[in-house]
Amino acid sequence: xxxxxxxxxxxxxxxxxxxxxxxxxxxxxxxxxxxxxTAFGGRRLGEAFEVLSTMIGDxxxxxxxxxxxxxxxxKMGKIISGMIDHGMVQAVxxxxxLIAHGLxxxxxxxxxxxxxxxxDEELFRKGYNRVYDTLEMEANLNYVEHVVSxxxxxxxxxxxxxxxxxxxxxxxxxxxxxxxxxxxxxxxLKGVPVYIPAFTDSEMGLDVGTWAMRQNLxxxxxxxxxxxxxxxxLRVLHQSCPSFNPYQDLNxxxxxxxxxxxxxxxxxxxxxxxxxxxxxxxxVEIGNARLGLNVKPPRFQYGVRxxxxxxxxxxxxxxxxQEGISWxxxxxxEEGGRYAEVLSDATVVWPLLMMGxxxxxxxxxxxxx
Numbered sequence: 001x002x003x004x005x006x007x008x009x010x011x012x013x014x015x016x017x018x019x020x021x022x023x024x025x026x027x028x029x030x031x032x033x034x035x036x037x038t039a040f041g042g043r044r045l046g047e048a049f050e051v052l053s054t055m056i057g058d059x060x061x062x063x064x065x066x067x068x069x070x071x072x073x074x075k076m077g078k079i080i081s082g083m084i085d086h087g088m089v090q091a092v093x094x095x096x097x098l099i100a101h102g103l104x105x106x107x108x109x110x111x112x113x114x115x116x117x118x119x120d121e122e123l124f125r126k127g128y129n130r131v132y133d134t135l136e137m138e139a140n141l142n143y144v145e146h147v148v149s150x151x152x153x154x155x156x157x158x159x160x161x162x163x164x165x166x167x168x169x170x171x172x173x174x175x176x177x178x179x180x181x182x183x184x185x186x187x188x189l190k191g192v193p194v195y196i197p198a199f200t201d202s203e204m205g206l207d208v209g210t211w212a213m214r215q216n217l218x219x220x221x222x223x224x225x226x227x228x229x230x231x232x233x234l235r236v237l238h239q240s241c242p243s244f245n246p247y248q249d250l251n252x253x254x255x256x257x258x259x260x261x262x263x264x265x266x267x268x269x270x271x272x273x274x275x276x277x278x279x280x281x282x283x284v285e286i287g288n289a290r291l292g293l294n295v296k297p298p299r300f301q302y303g304v305r306x307x308x309x310x311x312x313x314x315x316x317x318x319x320x321x322q323e324g325i326s327w328x329x330x331x332x333x334e335e336g337g338r339y340a341e342v343l344s345d346a347t348v349v350w351p352l353l354m355m356g357x358x359x360x361x362x363x364x365x366x367x368x369x
């Protein structure tokens with residue numbers, strides 16, 4: 001065995017850590033920068049702030065925000081709309097439920113804190129829908145259906161819909177008819193597309209489905225067999241599918257990424273929004289191989305993800321950025337890719353990141369208190 005050597009970290013080019021000195025911290029940005037020189041979860045958060053600041057500050061970077069989990073129920077909606085308002089993101093990919101609950105908030109409806117003494121059977125009877133420790137009233141969602149129906153009336157009946165079209169038109173409805181802030185309102189005003197890949201897995205998807213059936217209700221009652229009753233009416237109505245083409249979303253999103261100089265992705269959670277947003281590189285690559293094309297596949301150069309799930313469970317609600325490199329979704333780190341992953345609850349660390357970003361990027365006139 002070779003004798004042990006006693007190196008100094010500096011001679012091997014290692015980065016020195018520094019104590020977190022609260023006497024030197026005057027802002028959220030200062031705190032996050034200092035945390036990068038600490039360890040464990042604090043260092044991960046500091047690194048995330050550094051990468052996120054770099055991608056947002058890069059004028060040639062097209063930033064995609066992907067959203068999953070009950071973030072709007074958890075009252076993070078204004079952070080999302082704030083990122084849109086301040087030009088921090090250029091596209092949003094989300095679950096439908098998150099956008100639906102945000103729409104409820106946008107039209108002035110309220111979410112309530114759950115009292116553990118109330119059993120779920122009682123909540124159902126009283127029209128409360130529980131999401132962990134928070135309640136969404138069914139009456140809120142019924143009003144959201146009214147907003148969706150009013151929006152659909154404005155769209156020509158022969159139109160082929162997509163989630164991008166519907167979310168844009170819902171944003172227009174919010175601008176025209178409702179005061180206050182909202183994710184879809186901000187997206188409409190800033191021209192930021194909002195994509196919902198699993199659109200039918202949401203209250204809005206159910207709203208569109210029932211709206212289409214309502215247009216054909218009289219015909220269905222005439223065609224249903226008398227002996228079947230309302231079940232027969234529903235059987236006929238289920239054939240009344242709205243004209244919805246998800247490939248319009250996929251190709252619209254792909255075109256936006258193909259024309260960008262650089263790409264960044266900021267992910268809350270994972271799931272379908274994260275994977276759908278990342279798959280354009282493989283989509284173009286297999287298109288080249290199967291269609292005889294020669295288009296450069298777009299790959300993300302920056303990435304920040306906040307999710308409490310560790311990778312050893314085998315799912316990670318997606319995959320690590322290093323794993324994504326093997327799929328051709330990300331630029332390798334040795335070629336300039338910069339990534340950070342924070343294993344934490346987004347409701348804890350996302351507000352800290354947002355405050356740091358606002359301090360760094362908010363125009364001087366907005367900094368007045």
